[in-house]
Amino acid sequence: MVYLTTKDLLKMRRNIPVPFYMRIKKNISEEPLEIRKVLRVVPGKRLTALCFWREKEVVVKFFFHPMRREKNQSRDLLGASLLLERGLPTPLILENTVTADRKAALTIMEYLKDGSTLNCINRETKNKKDAYLLIEKAVLSIGECHKKGVWQPDIHLENFYFHKNEIYILDGGDVKSVVGPLDNSRALTNLALFFAQFDIDFDIHISSLLNKYEEKTRPMSESVRNTFLVKIKMARGQRLEKFGRKVFRSTTSNRKIKGSDRFAVCDRKLQENEFRNFLRGADKYIDGGVVLKAGNASTVAEVSLNNSDYVLKRYNLKSAWHSMKYFFKTSRASKSWQNAQILNMIGVSTPRPYLFYEERIIWLFRRRAFFLSENIKEPNLLDYMNSCPLKDAEIKMITEAFKRLFTIMIYYEISHGDMKATNFIFHENQLIVLDLDSMIRHRNRYLFRKAIQRDLDRFLKNWTGGKYESDFERLVASVEIPV
Secondary structure, three states: OOOHHHHHHHHHHHOOOOOOEEEEOOOEEEEEEEEEEEEEEEEOOOOEEEEOOOEEEEEEEEEOOOOOHHHHHHHEEEEHHHHHOOOOOOOOOOEEEEOOOOOOOOEEEEEEOOOHHHHHHHOOOOOHHHHHHHHHHHHHHHHHHOOOOOEOOOOOOEEEEEEOOOEEOOHHOOOOOOOOEEEEEEHHHHHHHHHHOOOOOHHHHHHHHHHHHHHHOOOOOHHHHHHHHHHHHHHHHHHHHHHHOOOOOOOOEEEEEEOOHHHHHHHOOOOHHHHHHHHHOOHHHHHHHHHEEOOOOEEEEEEEEEEEEEEEEEEEEOOOHHHHHOOOOEEEEHHHHHHHHHHHOOOOOOOOEEEEEEEEEOOOOOEEEEEEEOOOOOOOOOHHHOOOOOHHHHHHHHHHHHHHHHHHHHOOOEOOHHHHHHHEEEEEEEEEEEEOOOOEEEEOOOHHHHHHHHHHHHHHHHOOOOOOOOHHHHHHHOOOOOO
C-alpha cells in the first residue's frame, strides 16, 4: 500500500486515489492511518475521509490551511463538546492529532455505519411520507437545539445524520451558542434557512412543522407565523444569489479551466480527458454530429462524447460588429449554464447542463461560446400534442405542470423570455424546460411584471385557434401576478 504525505495530497487537489496510507502522530511516535474513501475535499483547506484506524472504521477530518488548521481543529472539538454537554447527539471525537510531517491537523471521529444524511434521504426516498417523518424529526431536533441555546448559522440538510432512529448533529465547527434559549428572531431566521432548502411545493407542510417546533420551544403568535413565510422567501433568495455565483467556480460538482484564450466550466461527471479534448476542438464535435439547427446566431447539433449523446449549442458571431458587441457581454452559453443550474436547484426540470465554454482573447474579450447539455430524445410539447388526441386527464396533467412552473417563476421573479411550445417537453408526467439563454431573474418588480406578462401572452399564442385553446386560457386566467 502506498504512503502519501500532506504535500502529496495538496498537489493532488481533488484527484486523490484511494486507498492509501498516511503516518500520523501517536504521542512521541507514529502510527499508520488507512484512507479508504474520500467523502469531501476543499483543495488546500480540508479533506473529510472514511478511514481505518486502530482496528476500526472512523471518519477523519484533515485541516491543511497553514494559518488556520489548529484553529479549525479546535473549533470542531469545542463544537462537539458543546453539543454533548447540552445533551445533543453528535459523533464522538476520538482523537485530535497531526500528520507525521506536521503539515496538517486532523480530527478522528466515530463512524456511524449504515446511516444517512437528511439531504440524501430527501433526494433519494421515493416514499414522501417516510421522508416527511424524518424531516419532522429534524425540526424537533432544531427546536431542541434552540431551546438549549445552540444553532448552526450555516444550517443545511447535510448537518442531520439519521442512525438507528436517532438524529445526530454533524459539523461541530459551525456550532454557535448562547446562555439560555435562543431569542425568537435568531431562532426563526435559523429555522427559515432550514426550510428554504426545500422546493416551494413543500411549503404546505410548514404550518404543521411549526406546530412540532413549538413542542420543543414556545408558542408563536399568528403574526409571527405569517411573517415566517416571508423569512423563508428571503432565505431562498439569498441562497439562490450565492449559488448563482458558485456555479462559475471549481467545486465538488464542477471543474473550471481559465486561460488567456478560454473560460470553461464542466460537470465533473465528464471525465477530465473528455473535457480537455472538447476544448481542443469543439467545432469538430458539431462537424461530426447531427445538426438540428443551422442558424446565423446559433448552431445546434446532437454530438457524442465517449459513446454518450449530448446536445451542443454553439453561439456564432454573425459579423465583425456583432463580435465587438459581445466582447464584454455575458455569453448566452454562460447564461444557459447558470440558469439550468438554478432551475434544477428550485425544482424545475431542465436537461442536465454538462459544460459551457467561451473562446476569449487576452483573458477578457469574449468570442464564440458553447453549451453542452443532456440529450432528451423526446418530441417537444407542440409535436407531442399534435401527434394524437389527448385525453382530458392528460391535458389536466399538462396544465397543472404549467401552473406549477408559473407559480415557481412568480415566486422567484423569473421570466423565461421565449415561451414557444417547442421549448418544452412533457415526458413521464414531467414538464421539462428548454432554451434558457433568455431567462432572467429580475431585481425590479415592475420589470418582472411586464416580462412575465409577455411570457404568458406568448404562451397563449401557442394555442390560439387550436383545440386546447380554452384549457390554456383557463390556466393563464388562474395565474396571479403580484402587484
